[in-house]
Structures are given as C-alpha cells and as structure tokens.
Amino acid sequence: MELDLSSNKLNGPIPSTIWNLSNLKYLVLSSNKLNGELPFCICNLTSLQLLLLSNNSLEGTVPQCFRNLSKSLSIFHLNANNFSGLIPSIFINGCSLQSINLSGNKLKGRLPKSLINCKSLKGLDVGNNRIRDKFPFWMEGLPKLRVLILKSNKFDGNMSLASRSNLPFQKLQVLDISDNEFVGSLPQTYFKNFRAMMDVKENKTDLITSSDDDSFLRYVEMRITLKGLDLLLTRLLKTFTTIDLSSNNFSGSIPDSIGNLNSLRYLNLSHNNLMGHIPASLGNISVLESLDLSSKKLEGGIPSELTRLTFLEKLNLSMNDLVGQIPQSNQFSTFENDSYVGNLRLCGVPLTRKCNEKNEQQMQPEEEEDEYGFIDGFGWRSVVMGYGSGFIVGIGIGCWIIRFGRPRWLVEFFFGVGYTYNKNKTRKRATPTQRRS
Structure with missing residues (x-):
C-alpha cells in the first residue's frame, strides 16, 4: 500500500488514522504545512519502507521507536522541519537504510555510531543542524556511501589523521563539510582514494541504474552550493562529483594529490587559512566546472596548466596574494575582474594593470602608482618630492x-x-x- 499526498496544502497534525494502516509501505507527505510532533504509534507501521515527511513544520524529538523500523525502512527523510534534541541511536544490526536526510532541523549532540550498522547506506545528510562532533572516520566502513553532507554544524578536529581503511570512501561522490570548525591540513589520504572521483567515464546511461539503487536515486534530495548558488538537487548522476571544504580553519598548502581526482566537477576550498602556491596538478582535473580558491593566503603565479580546464565555467581566485600575468588562453579569456579582485600584484586582461613586456612577473611602475595614486595622475612619490x-x-x-x-x-x-x-x-x-x- 502506498500513500502519497506530497506538495499539497495540508496543515495541522498528521491524522492519527494513518498509523492504523499496518500494510502501508510508502508514506509520502512532504512539502505541506503539517505541524505537531510525531507520535510513537508511527512505529506501528512495521511494513514501512519509505518515509518522506520533509519540508513541513513538524517538531519535537525523533521517536526512539524508529529502531523497530530500521530493518524495513529504505528511505528516511525528515529534513526541513523543526525537530530538536539528539539523533537517537536507532540503527541496529541488519539496518536496511539507503538514504537518511535530517538536514535543516535543530538537532544537536553527536552522530550516533550505530549508523555503521547500515551497510547499505548510500546517502547521509545532516547539514544545517547544531551537531557538535569530530569527523566520523568510522564511516569509512560504509562501503556504499555516495553522499556525505555535514555542512553548517559544529564539527571540529583534524581530518588529516591516519585513515583506518585501505580504501576509505571509495564510492563517495559528494563530500560537503563546509561551514564547520575543522583544523589542520587538508585530508591528503582521501584525495588519493576517492575512487568514484577518478577516471569516471560518461555514457548515455549516466544514471546509476542498478536495481539496488532504484529507491535511493528516485528520492535523492540534496541542498548544496554550486558555482556560488544554493541549489536543491533531486538526481544523482554517476559523473556528478563535488568537494566543498570551505569556511573552515584548514591550514597548510593545497596538496598535489588533489590532482588525482581527475573526474571532479566542483571544488571549493575558499575561506580557510591555506597558503603556498596553487598546485599545477589542478590542471589534471580536465572536467572541472567550478573552482573556488578565494579568501586564503595563496601566493605566486597562476599556473599555466589551469588553461587545460576547458570546461571551467566559474573561477574565483579573489582575496589572495597572487602575482604575475593572468593566463589568457581557453576559458581564462571568459573570466571577469571579480575572479581576481584583491590580488594587487596580478596583471593583464581583464585587469587594467598592464604587465612589463620584459618581465611578465613585474608590473609597470606607473600602473602600480595609478592603483594607489591620485585622480590627477600624481603618485605618492611625486607628492612627497x-x-x-x-x-x-x-x-x-x-x-x-x-x-x-x-x-x-x-x-x-x-x-x-x-x-x-x-x-x-x-x-x-x-x-x-x-x-x-
């Protein structure tokens, strides 16, 4: 039995008569105006395989009795509500969950380690909550995980610790841990082992079409930031890959190993404390569509190897200390000033600062004076003299x-x-x- 009343204008609490439908397998009430708390009698639905209550105004805590349903449930989405309290440890041995979405609530505490019992889990989204925890290294033991979104919480600690697995997160396509409090260097071990972000081939049947993934793909719902825009994605292609580590406290340099991810589409490392040079190995990520390295302490020139990124649509290198001439070939001829603002020693098109013909790494003195000078053409040296x-x-x-x-x-x-x-x-x-x- 299936009940789908999504995207209507239903309001008030969920009718109690629904909890008497013991043969109900699919309950879809998302995108309404339902409110109130979830009663414990929801767990009477022992045949329930899919529960979608997202985008409502439900509140209270997540009932502990969901433990009784974790062997039957495949899709468990309570996102975009007002649930509070802890995430209950309801994931027992034999857990059959493929997708868990609890994002956009007021949940706090730690991630329950009982999630490791859900060996079929492909997507976990707990973004935009109040969870305070370390990075869940123990999730490396989830062999099918494709989506991991922890953004906008209070996760902290060092992600560059030694991995506990030989092939950690080898099927991961989406990693979003932005807007947290992670410290230390970037996780090189992961960059070397994200197999689903390496050598991915496009074809006409780009969707993951195995029967084991049918339910997961049908109800994918991810809210992530791409090319500076907050987007809701309702499908997952095999070739869709993104890493967002922005707005943390990562330090050190960007490792060359990031160039191993040659099938990565979107990369955002902005608003961290990273320094050093832009690695030339980024030029190996031939399908990269968006690259954001803004608001850091990067220095040196822009590697000419980046001109090989012929699919690059969005580039943000602003607010760094980059120097020299901006590359001009391929996609670089399409980027505007806002891609480079705040780099006072960059020169060349599209900036008004011209480069010295004899040495492209030095700007002409008169152009530099014009940057800091007066509107009448006299620089500070002339005025002092x-x-x-x-x-x-x-x-x-x-x-x-x-x-x-x-x-x-x-x-x-x-x-x-x-x-x-x-x-x-x-x-x-x-x-x-x-x-x-």
Missing part, C-alpha cells in the same frame, strides 16, 4: 625676508603697514660704543 622641495624653498625665502626686509609689500603683508626694518640701526646696536678721549 614636491612637498620636500617646497619646504626647503619656503625656508630660504623666509630667511631672506627676515634678513633684508624685502620685498617691501610682503613684509608689510606679514608685519603690518608702517613696519620699518632699519638694518643700520641694528648694526649700530651690535657695535660697541667708543669712549671719548
């Missing part, structure tokens, strides 16, 4: 006036009309009076 010269000339003229009382009109201007400068009198006062014999 002018003031210095004027000061010396002014002192000299002042001494002349005081010593000789000339020119007369200027003396009268400063000392008043009628002022008489008697040089002879001054000299007489300075000469000793001779005694008469």
Whole structure:
C-alpha cells in the first residue's frame, strides 16, 4: 500500500488514522504545512519502507521507536522541519537504510555510531543542524556511501589523521563539510582514494541504474552550493562529483594529490587559512566546472596548466596574494575582474594593470602608482618630492625676508603697514660704543 499526498496544502497534525494502516509501505507527505510532533504509534507501521515527511513544520524529538523500523525502512527523510534534541541511536544490526536526510532541523549532540550498522547506506545528510562532533572516520566502513553532507554544524578536529581503511570512501561522490570548525591540513589520504572521483567515464546511461539503487536515486534530495548558488538537487548522476571544504580553519598548502581526482566537477576550498602556491596538478582535473580558491593566503603565479580546464565555467581566485600575468588562453579569456579582485600584484586582461613586456612577473611602475595614486595622475612619490622641495624653498625665502626686509609689500603683508626694518640701526646696536678721549 502506498500513500502519497506530497506538495499539497495540508496543515495541522498528521491524522492519527494513518498509523492504523499496518500494510502501508510508502508514506509520502512532504512539502505541506503539517505541524505537531510525531507520535510513537508511527512505529506501528512495521511494513514501512519509505518515509518522506520533509519540508513541513513538524517538531519535537525523533521517536526512539524508529529502531523497530530500521530493518524495513529504505528511505528516511525528515529534513526541513523543526525537530530538536539528539539523533537517537536507532540503527541496529541488519539496518536496511539507503538514504537518511535530517538536514535543516535543530538537532544537536553527536552522530550516533550505530549508523555503521547500515551497510547499505548510500546517502547521509545532516547539514544545517547544531551537531557538535569530530569527523566520523568510522564511516569509512560504509562501503556504499555516495553522499556525505555535514555542512553548517559544529564539527571540529583534524581530518588529516591516519585513515583506518585501505580504501576509505571509495564510492563517495559528494563530500560537503563546509561551514564547520575543522583544523589542520587538508585530508591528503582521501584525495588519493576517492575512487568514484577518478577516471569516471560518461555514457548515455549516466544514471546509476542498478536495481539496488532504484529507491535511493528516485528520492535523492540534496541542498548544496554550486558555482556560488544554493541549489536543491533531486538526481544523482554517476559523473556528478563535488568537494566543498570551505569556511573552515584548514591550514597548510593545497596538496598535489588533489590532482588525482581527475573526474571532479566542483571544488571549493575558499575561506580557510591555506597558503603556498596553487598546485599545477589542478590542471589534471580536465572536467572541472567550478573552482573556488578565494579568501586564503595563496601566493605566486597562476599556473599555466589551469588553461587545460576547458570546461571551467566559474573561477574565483579573489582575496589572495597572487602575482604575475593572468593566463589568457581557453576559458581564462571568459573570466571577469571579480575572479581576481584583491590580488594587487596580478596583471593583464581583464585587469587594467598592464604587465612589463620584459618581465611578465613585474608590473609597470606607473600602473602600480595609478592603483594607489591620485585622480590627477600624481603618485605618492611625486607628492612627497614636491612637498620636500617646497619646504626647503619656503625656508630660504623666509630667511631672506627676515634678513633684508624685502620685498617691501610682503613684509608689510606679514608685519603690518608702517613696519620699518632699519638694518643700520641694528648694526649700530651690535657695535660697541667708543669712549671719548
């Protein structure tokens, strides 16, 4: 039995009569205006395989009795509601869940480690909650996980610790841990082992079409940021791959190993404390469509290897300390000033600063002065020289006036009309009076 009343204008609490439908397998009430708490009698639906209550105004805690349903449930979506409290440890041995979406609530505490019992889990989204925890390294033991979204919580700690698995997250296509408090260097071990982001071949049947994935793909619902836009994705292609580590406290350099992910489509490392050079290995990610390395401490030039990224539509290198000429070939000829703003030592198109013909790594001095100069064309050096010269000339003229009382009109201007400068009198006062014999 299936009941789908999604995308209507239903309001109020969920009718209690629904909980008497013991043969109900699919319950879809998403995108309505339902409110109130979930009663424990929901767990009377022992045949339930799919539960979609997303995008409502439901509140309260997630009932512990869902433990009784974890062997039958495949899809469990309570996202975009007002649920609070802890995520209950309801995932027992034999858990059959493929997709869990609890994002956009007020859940707190830690991720329950009992999730490791859900060996069929392909998607976990707990973004936009109040969860405080370390990175769940133990999830490396979920062999089918394709989507892991932990963004906008209070996760912290170091992700570059030694991996507990030989092939961690080898099927992961979506990793979004943005807007948390992670520290330390970027997780090189993962960059070397994300097999689903390497050598992925496109074909006409790009969707993952195995029968084992049917339910998961049919009800995919991911809200992620792509190319600077917050988007809701309702499908997952085999070739869709994204890594978003932005707005954390990662430090150190960007490792060359990130170039191993040659099938990565979207990469966002912005708003961290990363430094050093942009690795030339990024040029190996030939299908990359969006690259955001903004608001860090990167230095050096833009590698010419990046011009090989012929699918690149969005580039943001702003607010760094990059130098030299901007590459001009392929996609780089399409990017505007906002891709480079805040890099005061970059030059070349599309910026107005021209590069020195003899040395492309140095800008012409007059262009640099124009950046910091005045609207009339004089830079700060010229102004300082002018003031210095004027000061010396002014002192000299002042001494002349005081010593000789000339020119007369200027003396009268400063000392008043009628002022008489008697040089002879001054000299007489300075000469000793001779005694008469």
